[in-house]
Amino acid sequence: MYFNSLAFGVFLAVVWLVYQFTPDRHRWLALALASLGFYASLKAPLLLFALGLVAILSYALGHCIARQENDALKLRLLWVGIAVNIGVLCLVKYLQPIAGVLCPSLVPAGRQVNLFVTIGVSYFTLQAICYLADIYLGRVEPERHLGRFALYLGFFPKLLQGPIERAGDLLPQLQAPYRCSYENMRSGALLFAWGLFKKTAVANRLALYVNTVYGDVHSYGGVSLLMATYMYAIQIYADFSGYTDMALGVARFFNIRLTQNFNSPYLATSVADFWRRWHISFSRWILDYIFRPLQVLWRGGGNYGTAAALLVTFLFSGLWHGVAWGFVIWGLLHGTYLAGSVFYKPWASRIAQRLGFQNHPVRRVVQTVVTFHLVCMAWIFFRAGSVADGWYVLTHLLGGVGGYLAAAFENLRHLTQHKELVDPILLGKTLPRFLLLLASLAVFGTASLLRDCIRIQARSAWVRWPAYYLLASATAFLGVYNDVGFVYFQF
């Protein structure tokens, strides 16, 4: 059941109505049953079993850790909890692909892994681990109510694609009595609508182009490969942040504020800054529970220890996304960027300070552009069908671009009459379709830039209602509704 489906709309309306008429003390049950039903709609009993197992074991272990006074035993219990959750994650997510690689004869020929079977597991297992770790560190008390704890793990708006919520953030909200807030529902509906636009009109439309090129990279030259790579960077952001906005919007209908997962990531001035703005809940998780412990463990190595910790952390990040070399290379690339910055950043700052342009706006622009391109380079391997395809894209990215730009500049006034200049950009689609894509990107870019200035919700109805109409119309007109799916569902 995708968020952008009719079935989900009906489901949400029914759940919300039932929630309104349910007595306060049973509201957790209404949401829990709804979440169960939502997960069950994926028709993968294994997932329900995995969620149930993780919920029961993590609940029990959480209480054991809290009650244990012996530090060594406490730590051991924590490791048991981590092992159980990682075990469930590996079993559900990685067993078949690993078996396929190590022992192909074990996996029936031609049988595809049902991607749906793994949806959500990556998220709730990490959430369970951070719950146990936070109890161990004394940050939170264990949740007494098993049902509420299960709801914390399986709350349906964030179940399939995050955000990965901390116990200290979400559990108090689930425990608090519900008082219907019109403002929350209004802002939730607007957030959901904006997320829907990003997903259908921007991400799905870009996917038509990206899939064409990345599905057959050897048939395309440098300009097309470059276009498709830039498009993918926008596609994955619009797709993932669109889903997150929809999830946050839906949660607000129930007075739940989930974690913001994105903060204009492509405006980052460094890769470290990028990771403070991209998939924030996940990057906080790997920072707190993998990087920091490793950094402390290897502090004797100084900068080398920190660099090693970063490499391991991002190797984990790559593997979390999937057992494929493309994801591993993507993770290692980011790890390398960050590990390298540990060494060069102090020098770069000192030089900039000496030359007097530490805070110069041009420096900031250059940093942003460089960071964006480093991230795009890593996205190549994330998206490509294989490492070989990714390598091909990387090594042919700039092929013929100089000549193309020169020819395009020369024929700027009559560009559309030159098929050889237009085709590499249109990527096999028609000019009207490309104009629709530009329209989607224009609406997306303009609304994103002006969102904070306009503050639509503070305006009068004469401004708000036409704006709502325009957003709904743009979504209906520009949206692509073929069953493309969400990119981050597969993780």
Next chain:
Amino acid sequence: MRMMENGARRFVAKGLFLGVLFYAVSLLFSALFAQAWDWRSWQDPRKRLLYEPVPGNSDIILLGDSIWISSYVKSEEDALWKVLEKLTGKRVFNATLNGADPPDFLNAVKLLPKRETTGTVVFLDVVPTRFLPRNYVEPAQGNYPGEFSGLVADGLIRRFMVSLRKPLLVFDTDIVMNCLLRKTYFSVGDDRPRVWAKDGDFALKRFQTFERYIVDTDDLRRMDWITGLKTALDRKGYRLVIVVTPVNQFLIREYAGKDKAEIYLTRISRARGALVRFLQENQIEYVDCSGEADADGFADLIHTNARGDEKVAEKMAGYIRLHRQE
């Protein structure tokens, strides 16, 4: 059971009001658009099925794929449906779609109005190469899932949503974009009169793609979707007639090399024979146009040009005349 709180009531009321207002305004804009613009004349005649309801008084309906969209003719007057109209004097509706597959044919049938009497013939083009196994997976939902999802639906709620969505022309991207940019649909770009042997390497490249995708096996793909289609059409009062369209054997002999050519021709002949047997066993009427087009009647391996279309149309018209006499 508790009562709904004020905030919730307010939200529901406003939400419903906004929803109705949105729909009403969009419907108004769509009505104004339809009144002010002869939008149908701006649309692609090869996609008529997607924007025009199939007339209840059609005598012949053409169902099929790229083979019958007449890409390689000078103008619509030379298109297969127009030629067939001239030859038979009947009302012909073109319900073909470029790249359509069996799931799309089944969806197209859902758009046909129910007939009280069995009179209207539905011709479906089937080329024997369709049954040669290939090394890629065709989408299970066909090649037009998005388009058909806005036109046909199963289930009460979906049908209700489709009926709400249909009049909102202003949200149909293809319709609006076609009205903004006047397009030429015939004799433009690759879609122009062609003869395969006299037109550069267009047909050769296509044939090489065919060779890349075809699997080296004597097996044949399934044909039972044809009986499914017949059942669906019977229920609606239509008569299905399969037209076995010709394959350009001249091209195969020219481009494939002697040994490979024999293999391809044998397999295609076997596919054609299996198809005819299948149709006979399942009592499905057919018109065999296998040898109708000569060397100059093809644009590539399977697509005919105006010359080839005319030959096929004559054979189909012959079927119509024969059955009118019966």
